[in-house]
Amino acid sequence: MRPVEIAPNIFEVGVRDWNIRDFHGYSTPAGTTYNAFLIRGETNVLIDTVKAEFTEELLANIRAVMDPKDIDIVVSNHTEMDHSGGLPRVMSVVGEDKPLYCSKMGAKNLARHFHQKWNLKEVGSGEELAIGSGRTLMFLETRMLHWPDSMFTYLKEEGILFSSDAFGQHYAGSEVFDDQMDISELLFHAKKYYANILLPFSSLITKLLKSVGDMGLRLNMVCPDHGILWRKDPAVILEAYERWSRQETLDKAVVIYDTMWHSTEMMADAIVSGLVEAGVTQVRPISVRKSHRSDIMTEIMDAKAVLVGSPTLNNQIFPALMDVLTYMKGLKPQGKIAAAFGSYGWSGEAVKLLNAELASMGFELPEEGIRVQYVPEHDQLTLCHGLGRRIGLKILGKEA
Template sequence: MENLLTERIKDHLYYIGVNDRETQLFENMWPLPDGVAYNSFLMTGEKNIIIDLVKVNTVSSYIEKVQEILKEDSLDYIVINHVEPDHSSGILNILELYPDVKLICNKKTVPFLKTYYGIEDNLIVVSEGETLELGNRKLTFYMTPMVHWPESMVTYEEESKTLFSQDIFGGFGTLNGAIFDDQVKFDDNYYSETTRYFINIVGKYASQALKALNKLKDLEISTICPVHGPIWRKEPERIVKLYTDLAQQKVKDAVLIIYGSMYGNTERMAEAVARGVAKGGITDIRIRDVGKTPFSYLLAEAWETKGIILGSCSYNNNIFPPMSFLMEELKQQKMKNNIWGIFGSYSWSGGALKRLREFTEGNKCEVLERQPEIQGAANEEELRELIQLGEDMARAILES
């Protein structure tokens, strides 16, 4: 009988994931204009095995999918690669239906199951490189700590050469009818949301992500099943390369100017800086208002951009608060491949440029020497200096 709710990935493996078009902010911070998918997988055979679960707000449609495959059969095992609630909070609903199911996890997952859900029983704890024979299926487990929680791991089935990669290789966006990489226009519909997902969620753990990618490099992989985004069956090497490039923070010869302005004067200064960048020979220039652009997108653009110029007005002898918040988030990203420029403005007392300097010095940034600080509206001489700041940035990028 044809499955109406689920999708077969391989003879013994089904996609039972769900789409979430209700949640507006991932982790209550990151915008989801195109929603997000919570991917889950059901492996059938002598034993029935779920790999990864879903968020509780989608669990009713999820249970329908589980039951479409299992019908009257039992569920024997659940593999918990990552216990973050968007992949586990539906667990109590599943345990109501299948109370005898055994949970496969690693030792770092155990306290999370207890503190989140009061679960302490029916646990099978696995370690690095361990293989379990579950009926006629064999699964091997590899620990990937801090990608992006301490208990994160991946699961590999050698027979079908399938990697269940949890958050690694994931991306924002729902799966709209099609679930496979060869069924979607990845560049048009998923590329930007995949890069933003990595940078927002995994970026600060880029070094750990590289370790995880290195650990998996010798596995023969024909299919990658992440917990978000498309299933990679045609070109799994493409998403591996994208994630590797992102983890290495490969940057492009471009300039991102982020400004904070209350009455337009600092915005006018940012425009002058951009003119200088263009005069210096850089063609990829973006200007963003820190008060209007969600920091999710600012972080994503900054990660991939070689030249970053921050300009802010002063506010109560300090810096414009949205810029202060952005700097704290940028600090967490631990970016290493950028050239920075800064400028500040003030009315009666400074503060902005001082804070910008503290940011660049504290994070040991490569920063341009020219750092204009301007009172009120920039005059002709000051506008020339701002243009020169842009030219300095273009020169530094092209000479690096």
Template structure:
């Protein structure tokens, strides 16, 4: 179904309420693949959707077009959740010219070698005029792929922001005003922590590039369109990119075999709570490791625990640490803890990985058999 955002600008993307894994990240309420149609003397489509939803997408387009043709297509990102419907769209609208970065051109050829289309390469400062509208292109490499860019619709003060400012939510809301600021920040933080955190330097460059733009509407590639809470989200992005954390917030992540490591997690929870810290405990048997990463975004202290199994940590804890290291949070204080029966390698292994993340470390906590 298509939705009118403002005069001449429509949301024509799709809701994927059933997807549960995205980039190794658990998405319990699904997501959206957002696409936008801008009506002018020349008609412009901004982004596609995932291939599995191509037929629904074409129906959404026709609801708005009513037999008219698309003249231009802006491809902000080549990743398949953004571009997957390209072959079917080009079959129906073969005259449309595709615009994107040089890396986008390479990616589209690799993903869709048999698709037929004409491509125009754009760079920073280039403008596409469609009549009364001007689309200004803002390449943003490594936010979060080399081809990524955002596009600014100058006359409407509207930014098609691609993966920046996105959220994974497949519950059907169109605008940020439908669920309020707290929900928007929570979903945005979850998305940032699990996808964008390694690219803080590049995101800060993007924020600098758009700082001089008037922003009335932000249309991301996933989640709700942001209208009311743009200043708050921009402020949060600056904070997250600078790895600003709550000084008295502790995240304890662990898994346990016979309950002793759980007791250690509870002990640490009591000790730090009594000191006035805000403590959150995540058991990896009950939660996906991406849930833990979401909670790590603003935690100054990250404590990780596992018993020793076969001279190693438990696989759930290992997976979390690999994921954590890849996402590269900085300016954190870490602690390894765990129980063991006769060898106890897990605690030193956790400690070493947290050190390799650049964490300042507290003394490890280990116990033989039981506490």
């Protein structure tokens, strides 16, 4: 893909990774992009680079605009290798002595990653840098969003926020801007990105959004390092982040389960029917071996209730389900009602273990859960239906 001029003398020069399908355990069926930005003027500035194997493509995109040797300043908003991997090659072309701006933690991370004697310039939150042509860069530290070194770069006069890993999506398409694709599809990709990367840092994001609001920053465009750029209405993604960071839930239930000989699946089906009977209109039954953990987490993020079912295998929870629970625990979803269920042959520890896992996440457990030995019969499925109905009424704030 060729560079795109996103504003006068400001270019998106990054690359598309069409074929990546897994990003640290996050499924990326639509690929991703590694966005980088070139500001041309009295001082030529490159903001971020790309994953190492795409560096020559980045340099080719820069050459389509200008000679990379004429870049005066490089900014590293984030040192994770999908954005900094191309730095050694880029700096060797641009010039090792050129200033490389980063946060204080960014300087430490770059030194540890690359062991290069670069001309690192540490900047703090609110610090400004005049780059000529009537333009000013302002740097905003966003520590732990989602690494300790993370920061934003704001081009004041144009109102453009280069937001690193915030407000992005793992999506590679021919589109560049939000007004070039369906907004519901775009927000789906943004929601999945938030649920699987930024959810643990929600309280920090709430504070950041308030801080940005208090500063009165004019945002004409928000340019993340992954996916589509927001130019039509950047407020759409800011408002979505505000909702997601508060971990607001819908009247929605997710029923996740694994099954050995369909017994736990039968229980899940009965629970789903009870939830629907109670009046819950958004119910998502998910077999964990038929869905990716990152898609499951996207559904769980805004659900009010999570019901989890597992057979007992070797006195333990089924491995595929434990994988999802471990992943979910690390992402720290808040404000959930939960319940456990499962079948067993002779020992039946899974429900007890599931309750312990769910309690450790801070979920509310109004019931002990249901265990069924071997194949559930009518009366036992009726109990499962009742469990679903009671949880459904609780979701809706009604009496059982």
